[in-house]
Amino acid sequence: MGRQILKDFVKVGKQMKQRDSHTQLFLDALLSMDRIGSEIVLRDVAAQHQSFEDVERVITETLVIIGDGWEAGDYSLFQIYMSGVICEETIARMLPEFRIERKNSPKIGIGVLIDRHALGKRIVKAVVQAEGFEIFDFGDGLSVDEMVDKTMAYRIDVLMVSTLMLPSALKVKGIREQFDQRKLKTRLIVGGAPFRFDSSLWQQVGADADGKNATAVISIIERLVDRQ
Known part of the structure; x- marks a missing residue:
């Protein structure tokens, strides 16, 4: 019993060291x-690093800890709920300060496949918009057919698919198969917890890339x- 308590104590100590201030x-x-x-902390991160990447890192690390x-x-x-709300509100206020203008933007679509956990999608969408890209939000809880139909309707160049659970992530393969059947040249980027846990999963489902953040x-x- 004493040894287990000591191990737990050491584990917690290591975790605390891994977290920056x-x-x-x-x-x-x-x-x-x-x-x-919360906003004061993130603005201090932005001021020190002059980029949104470190702001996103702090948000992601913290939400993982809370989860x-x-x-x-x-x-x-x-x-959990309020943490997500506060993060979204703060990002919405801060991102316009990082916004850039971009000419000839490809059409980008984003949606959550099957699942309805949308915080990750909202963060990605906000960052992509701030970078000047044209992006269409397809929503949450979409089926494979709905995702493909919207991609075709909006003539999407790059489709970003977010998933929370492994069964949903595996269904991305169905999107790739329909793209191939319909000869669509749309690029496919995936993201979400299953792809972080398995670094090769994005290749298994036929995606073009895995967006870690x-x-x-x-x-x-x-x-x-x-490349197109």
Whole structure:
């Protein structure tokens, strides 16, 4: 029993060291539902690094910690919900300051396949918009057929698909198969928890790339579009 307690203590100590001060401060602010404090932390990150990438990193790390805490029974579902709301509100206020103008933007579509957990999609959409790209939000809980139909209707050049659960991620293969059957040249980018857990899953389902985070998606879009 004593050895297990010691192991748990060491594990927690390592986790705390891995979190930088901004992540810890942002975590404390979110759990306290402190909107002003949360924004102050993120603006300090932006001021230090002059980019949105580190802001996104702090948000993502913190939301993962809160999600893990909820699964462990440490945090409530209401804290999960409010953390997402505060993050979305803060991003909406900050991103216009990073917005750039872009000419000849490819048409980009984004949607959540099967699942309805949309926070990740909203963050990616906000970052892509801030980079000057034209993006169409297809919504959440979409079927494979709905995703393909919307892609064709809007003449999408790059489709970004977000999933939360593994069964939903595996259905991306159906999108690729329909693209091939209809001879669509639309590029396919996937993202979400299943693809973070399995680094080769995006290849297994026939995607063109795996967007690890919102800022990484920008360079992926530019690379894929240049290849067309």
